[in-house]
Structure formats: structure tokens, C-alpha cells
Amino acid sequence: MNDDMRSPDDDKRLAAEAAVAEVGEGMLIGLGTGSTAAHAIQAIGRAGMAIDAVATSEASARLARQVGIKVVDFARVDRVDLTIDGVDEIDDGFRAIKGAGGAMLREKIVAAASDRMVVIADGSKKVAAIGGARLPVEVVPFATAYVSAALRSMFCAVHLRDGGKTLTDNGNIVLDCMGAHTDDWDRLAGWLSTVPGVVGHGLFLSEIDAAYISALGIVTRLERRLASR
Numbered sequence: 673m674n675d676d677m678r679s680p681d682d683d684k685r686l687a688a689e690a691a692v693a694e695v696g697e698g699m700l701i702g703l704g705t706g707s708t709a710a711h712a713i714q715a716i717g718r719a720g721m722a723i724d725a726v727a728t729s730e731a732s733a734r735l736a737r738q739v740g741i742k743v744v745d746f747a748r749v750d751r752v753d754l755t756i757d758g759v760d761e762i763d764d765g766f767r768a769i770k771g772a773g774g775a776m777l778r779e780k781i782v783a784a785a786s787d788r789m790v791v792i793a794d795g796s797k798k799v800a801a802i803g804g805a806r807l808p809v810e811v812v813p814f815a816t817a818y819v820s821a822a823l824r825s826m827f828c829a830v831h832l833r834d835g836g837k838t839l840t841d842n843g844n845i846v847l848d849c850m851g852a853h854t855d856d857w858d859r860l861a862g863w864l865s866t867v868p869g870v871v872g873h874g875l876f877l878s879e880i881d882a883a884y885i886s887a888l889g890i891v892t893r894l895e896r897r898l899a900s901r
Contacts, residue, residue: 682889684707684758686889687885688708688711688756690893694756695723698722700753702757702789703727704775704779705728705758705774705775708757708759709728710735716736717738724742725742725743726749728757754787755788755790757779757791758793759791759876760874761802762802762880766878766880767875767876767877769805769807769875771873772806774840780872783879789880789881790882792884807849807850807873808848808874809848810872819869820832827849827850828850831849857875861873880896881896
């Protein structure tokens with residue numbers, strides 16, 4: 673395909689297909705959420721391997737079943753072999769922002785249970801420093817006004833996604849935050865966890881083990897060179 677005709681979606685698909693090479697027979701696979709993760713789900717389905725999967729959203733579970741993947745209830749799972757998911761941004765330190773699809777809490781839980789997490793993306797998602805993408809924060813509806821006010825002390829702008837009409841699969845609202853007043857992401861993640869009413873956020877700072885990034889049809893695998901997370 674001519675580079676001028678290539679779309680970001682083409683690169684998402686290529687990255688997904690490369691990452692799916694890590695999937696082996698008999699594995700329990702974590703399936704991410706969003707348009708990029710959907711490419712991975714479809715590629716796993718085409719491969720026809722005997723695997724089980726847990727899904728980070730109802731949408732991903734539906735797609736997985738449609739392509740012939742057996743989906744099991746994560747509530748009965750304590751360990752996952754490999755999770756494949758997308759990212760909204762990722763930097764050289766494997767710090768990432770996720771959650772444009774609103775599944776960041778379930779994605780983080782599944783990532784924590786996984787022996788290995790790989791992410792897939794087109795080249796536009798690879799950045800020198802995270803913070804350009806909106807940071808989603810999942811909040812129980814009861815605490816919407818209180819948490820919104822608290823978050824404004826740390827961000828330039830805080831918006832209720834879709835005016836509160838769109839809820840996560842957990843029945844919560846999403847606050848999209850822009851312009852963090854700090855680039856100390858560990859400190860910010862720690863602070864978010866102390867705000868009553870916040871149940872999850874899209875900062876993935878230590879969960880990712882590898883990234884498959886496709887730009888202009890060329891896929892690069894980046895590996896976190898650490899013995900453990």
C-alpha cells in the first residue's frame with residue numbers, strides 16, 4: 673500500500689497482528705477495549721487457537737464471542753497469561769494514558785492480574801511525554817460534583833463525558849481531565865487514589881511490559897527491560 677494511502681487504522685491493524693503472535697494455545701488472554709484492541713480480538717479469532725479470554729468491557733466480550741473466542745467470567749479468574757490492549761499515549765518510559773473507551777478501571781484490574789501486558793498503537797500514540805491526551809477518571813455518580821471540584825485543583829479543565837449520559841460498564845461516570853498541573857505522574861496517580869468517589873483512572877505507569885507501534889506500515893516492538901514490574 674502506498675504510504676500516502678495508509679490510514680492510522682491500517683497501522684493499528686498491523687500492530688495488533690504483530691502482538692497476537694505472542695498468543696499461544698491454551699493461554700488465558702486479557703482483551704482490551706477500543707478500536708485498536710478490536711483489531712487484536714479479530715486477529716485472535718482468525719488464528720483459531722484454543723484459548724480462553726477475559727474481556728475488559730461488554731463490547732469486547734461481544735466481539736470476542738462473534739469471532740469464536742471463548743469468554744470466561746473474570747470474577748472467577750485470579751491470573752491472566754497475557755493481556756493485549758491499546759493506548760491513547762505512551763512514552764519511552766512505558767508510562768501511558770488509557771481510557772478513551774471508558775474501560776480503564778477494568779483494564780487496570782485485568783492488567784494487574786496479567787503475567788504480561790502488551791499494548792498496540794499507531795505511531796501517533798508514541799510521544800516524548802504523556803499529558804497531551806485527556807486523562808479519564810472514573811467516578812461514582814453520587815460524587816460527581818465533589819470530585820469535579822477536587823480535580824480542578826490539579827487540572828486546567830475537567831469535563832463530564834457526554835454530560836453524564838454515557839456510563840462505564842460499572843455504572844459510573846467519566847470525568848475527562850486536561851492540562852495536569854504536574855508532570856510527576858506517580859504523585860498524581862497516588863493523589864487520585866485518595867479522592868473519595870474516584871474508583872479508577874487512566875494512568876498506566878508500571879503495568880505495560882511491551883509495546884507494538886506501527887508507523888507507515890513498519891511495526892516496532894519496544895520491550896521494558898526490567899526483571900519485574
